[in-house]
Amino acid sequence: xxxxxxxxxxxxxxxxxxxxxxxxxxxxxxxxxxxxxxxxxxxxxxxxxxxxxxxxxxxxxxxxxxxxxxxxxxxxxxxxxxxxxxxxxxxxxxxxxxxxxxxxxxxxxxxxxxxxxxxxxxxxxxxxxxxxxxxxxxxxxxxxxxxxxxxxxxxxxxxxxxxxxxxxxxxxxxxxxxxxxxxxxxxxxxxxxxxxxxxxxxxxxxxxxxxxxxxxxxxxxxxxxxxxxxxxxxxxxxxxxxxxxxxxxxxxxxxxxxxxxxxxxxxxxxxxxxxxxxxxxxxxxxxxxxxxxxxxxxxxxxxxxxxxxxxxxxxxxxxxxxxxxxxxxxxxxxxxxxxxxxxxxxxxxxxxxxxxxxxxxxx
Amino acid sequence: xxxxxxxxxxxxxxxxxxxxxxxxxxxxxxxxxxxxxxxxxxxxxxxxxxxxxxxxxxxxxxxxxxxxxxxxxxxxxxxxxxxxxxxxxxxxxxxxxxxxxxxxxxxxxxxxxxxxxxxxxxxxxxxxxxxxxxxxxxxxxxxxxxxxxxxxxxxxxxxxxxxxxxxxxxxxxxxxxxxxxxxxxxxxxxxxxxxxxxxxxxxxxxxxxxxxxxxxxxxxxxxx
Numbered sequence: 001x002x003x004x005x006x007x008x009x010x011x012x013x014x015x016x017x018x019x020x021x022x023x024x025x026x027x028x029x030x031x032x033x034x035x036x037x038x039x040x041x042x043x044x045x046x047x048x049x050x051x052x053x054x055x056x057x058x059x060x061x062x063x064x065x066x067x068x069x070x071x072x073x074x075x076x077x078x079x080x081x082x083x084x085x086x087x088x089x090x091x092x093x094x095x096x097x098x099x100x101x102x103x104x105x106x107x108x109x110x111x112x113x114x115x116x117x118x119x120x121x122x123x124x125x126x127x128x129x130x131x132x133x134x135x136x137x138x139x140x141x142x143x144x145x146x147x148x149x150x151x152x153x154x155x156x157x158x159x160x161x162x163x164x165x166x167x168x169x170x171x172x173x174x175x176x177x178x179x180x181x182x183x184x185x186x187x188x189x190x191x192x193x194x195x196x197x198x199x200x201x202x203x204x205x206x207x208x209x210x211x212x213x214x215x216x217x218x219x220x221x222x223x224x225x226x227x228x229x230x231x232x233x234x235x236x237x238x239x240x241x242x243x244x245x246x247x248x249x250x251x252x253x254x255x256x257x258x259x260x261x262x263x264x265x266x267x268x269x270x271x272x273x274x275x276x277x278x279x280x281x282x283x284x285x286x287x288x289x290x291x292x293x294x295x296x297x298x299x300x301x302x303x304x305x306x307x308x309x310x311x312x313x314x315x316x317x318x319x320x321x322x323x324x325x326x327x328x329x330x331x332x333x334x335x336x337x338x339x340x341x342x343x344x345x346x347x348x349x350x351x352x353x354x355x356x357x358x359x360x361x362x363x
Numbered sequence: 364x365x366x367x368x369x370x371x372x373x374x375x376x377x378x379x380x381x382x383x384x385x386x387x388x389x390x391x392x393x394x395x396x397x398x399x400x401x402x403x404x405x406x407x408x409x410x411x412x413x414x415x416x417x418x419x420x421x422x423x424x425x426x427x428x429x430x431x432x433x434x435x436x437x438x439x440x441x442x443x444x445x446x447x448x449x450x451x452x453x454x455x456x457x458x459x460x461x462x463x464x465x466x467x468x469x470x471x472x473x474x475x476x477x478x479x480x481x482x483x484x485x486x487x488x489x490x491x492x493x494x495x496x497x498x499x500x501x502x503x504x505x506x507x508x509x510x511x512x513x514x515x516x517x518x519x520x521x522x523x524x525x526x527x528x529x530x531x532x533x534x535x536x537x538x539x540x541x542x543x544x545x546x547x548x549x550x551x552x553x554x555x556x557x558x559x560x561x562x563x564x565x566x567x568x569x570x571x572x573x574x575x576x577x578x579x580x581x582x583x584x585x586x587x
Binding site for chain 2: 014015016017018019020021023024027038041042093094095097098100101102104105107108109111112113116117127130131134137138140141142144178179180181182183186246251
């Protein structure tokens with residue numbers, strides 16, 4: 001698959017992106033550690049509740065992203081590294097100081113009233129959307145073979161955005177507790193509210209991540225600069241609208257209701273970007289499976305279903321005589337694709353094992 | 364079965380190898396580093412430098428120019444509380460009475476190196492408990508070494524509300540913390556009275572705080 005045969009090596013002394021990452025890592029982790037140490041000391045309950053709840057909450061999205069990345073194009077180690085950098089370094093070490101400084105500059109130059117109304121909408125969208133792209137850029141430097149297509153940008157961006165979102169939600173939980181003189185119930189209300197507003201940072205970052213790959217182009221993804229730029233701008237724009245609902249509606253009481261249609265729009269654009277970027281993944285999977293079809297290991301219909309959309313798979317399973325067995329066969333074909341791409345096209349024991357599984361499951 | 368090596372796994376002449384022992388092709392070396400990794404590294408460092416350093420540096424260089432003039436009143440919680448800020452202090456955060464701004468639960472004023480912060484929220488404990496919490500936050504936030512509470516006393520506002528005040532001497536700065544707790548009677552619908560706390564923190568280098576003690580005292584006592 002697009003990251004086929006590749007793995008992320010953490011120690012790459014000849015790679016400048018490795019040294020740049022180290023440079024960012026140390027101050028970023030220090031800031032995050034200091035904030036978390038103080039928060040856990042002062043607002044222990046709210047902090048622990050936030051960390052535990054949003055970690056569980058994030059797992060649901062991790063499960064979703066892994067399902068979307070059906071052929072495991074992005075190695076687990078890349079995903080872990082992206083979550084680590086996106087959460088522990090980017091959120092507090094890069095985005096937060098810029099947000100605070102720029103909002104303060106707005107207040108000093110445009111007045112407190114202007115900054116209160118427009119500060120968030122004029123700061124966070126560009127500051128955070130660009131910052132959330134840094135893990136995508138880092139992975140292009142550290143694992144270029146993994147970052148070969150817009151689909152990789154989409155998945156890596158989604159993980160980066162999710163990590164950012166979780167760290168921000170934890171921060172909101174204890175900050176609201178802090179504003180209420182340490183009363184935990186106020187923080188818990190924030191935690192519940194933020195849980196309902198979960199379709200924000202990750203879809204924006206995923207769409208921007210795919211957009212970045214289109215913008216710059218990769219060996220397997222010719223540049224589509226207008227499309228890429230538009231995708232990044234769409235995330236910045238939607239983030240801006242999200243952060244400005246109050247002022248855009250003149251402080252109307254229905255302003256908060258707008259989060260529902262805006263969440264749907266965020267999700268719809270993500271789904272559109274997923275469908276567009278996954279097409280290349282499917283084409284590659286189809287090419288990998290062609291010899292297997294020729295050798296009659298799998299049928300053409302099975303190959304099409306395996307690389308097809310969820311709907312195509314469902315249709316294939318409905319038509320199958322033994323649905324449970326057919327589903328297992330499709331899943332073992334997914335594994336075969338992963339194995340072949342990981343082996344770089346070679347006939348390894350993992351590939352042979354994956355093939356024998358298909359035969360075994362067919363019964 | 365032999366697989367063709369479709370473009371899925373080959374065609375990587377233009378990207379660095381991530382396998383093997385980190386060998387960089389000779390034509391891609393620059394001082395021993397992989398030339399192709401220059402731009403991702405540059406993007407990371409530039410964004411980090413601008414976001415985490417340049418922007419805060421610019422912010423530090425822009426002075427606040429929002430001075431309090433005679434007659435200004437600061438409102439907290441949409442008019443639930445108000446106080447008279449000292450003339451000449453700069454308003455950094457907060458809402459002046461009479462404007463059409465959204466309400467705010469906080470206000471911050473600065474004068475030189477001294478910061479005067481006020482915050483309000485519901486509070487059902489005592490004023491001593493609120494003062495303890497405020498001092499805990501100051502101690503942890505700024506790592507005041509060996510929190511040495513010099514004295515704790517009572518403060519009475521100009522309209523008779525009683526609160527608590529404490530002084531802390533840190534190594535480099537002095538903190539004055541004040542707490543008031545008000546009981547707000549329920550509206551016509553009935554219900555229990557709600558406690559509302561007001562916490563004030565004044566912080567700055569000791570001589571600067573001493574120079575402004577009259578301003579600070581009058582602001583603390585003007586809460587209503």
